[in-house]
Amino acid sequence: MFLIVGLGNPGMRYRNTYHNIGFMTVDAVAKKCGMKFTGKECDALTAKGKADGVPFVLAKPQTYMNLSGQSVKKLVRKYCDDESELVVVYDDADLPVGRMRIREEGSAGTHNGMRSIVSELNTTEFKRLRIGIKTDELAEKEVQIIDLVLSKVDYADKQQIDKCISEAVEALLDLIGGKDIQRIEERINRKK
Numbered sequence: 001m002f003l004i005v006g007l008g009n010p011g012m013r014y015r016n017t018y019h020n021i022g023f024m025t026v027d028a029v030a031k032k033c034g035m036k037f038t039g040k041e042c043d044a045l046t047a048k049g050k051a052d053g054v055p056f057v058l059a060k061p062q063t064y065m066n067l068s069g070q071s072v073k074k075l076v077r078k079y080c081d082d083e084s085e086l087v088v089v090y091d092d093a094d095l096p097v098g099r100m101r102i103r104e105e106g107s108a109g110t111h112n113g114m115r116s117i118v119s120e121l122n123t124t125e126f127k128r129l130r131i132g133i134k135t136d137e138l139a140e141k142e143v144q145i146i147d148l149v150l151s152k153v154d155y156a157d158k159q160q161i162d163k164c165i166s167e168a169v170e171a172l173l174d175l176i177g178g179k180d181i182q183r184i185e186e187r188i189n190r191k192k
Contacts, residue, residue: 094109
C-alpha cells in the first residue's frame with residue numbers, strides 16, 4: 001500500500017508557508033479523491049482512500065519538520081511492507097519555484113525534515129517528490145533560507161506553486177495507479 005507523506009509544520013502560524021508545500025500537496029490529493037483527514041495516529045493526521053481501486057494512505061506528520069522521521073518511521077511500520085511503498089512530498093530550496101522532481105531514491109540534501117526521515121529509517125531508498133521554492137531573492141542571497149521557508153507563499157509565486165501542486169497530484173495518482181516512475185519524471189520534465 002502506498003503511503004504518501006507530505007512534510008510541513010502543524011498549526012495556523014505555518015499555514016501557507018513555503019515549508020508547508022508537502023502538506024498543501026497531500027491536501028490537494030485528498031480533495032481530488034474526496035478524502036478527509038479524520039484520524040491522528042503515529043503522530044500524524046491521516047486519510048485513507050482509493051484511486052482507481054488501489055488503496056493508499058495520506059499523512060501529515062504533526063511532529064514539526066525537524067522531527068518528521070519519528071512519525072514517518074511509525075507510519076511505515078504500520079502501513080508499508082517496506083520503504084519502497086513510501087513517497088515523501090516536500091519543498092526544495094535547490095529547485096526554482098515552479099519546478100518539481102520525482103525520484104525513486106536519493107540523499108536528504110539540506111532539508112531537515114528529510115534528514116530526520118533518512119536518519120530514522122536508516123535508508124535513502126524511498127520515493128520522493130520535491131517541489132521547488134527557490135525564489136529570485138533566495139538565489140540572489142537577499143533572504144536567508146530559514147526566513148523564506150517560514151514565510152507565507154508570496155503572491156508572485158503562488159500561481160506557479162499552485163500549478164506545480166496540481167501536477168504533483170497527477171503524478172502521485174499515476175504512481176498509485178502503477179505507472180512507472182521514470183515515465184512520470186519524463187512527463188514532468190517535458191512540461192518545463
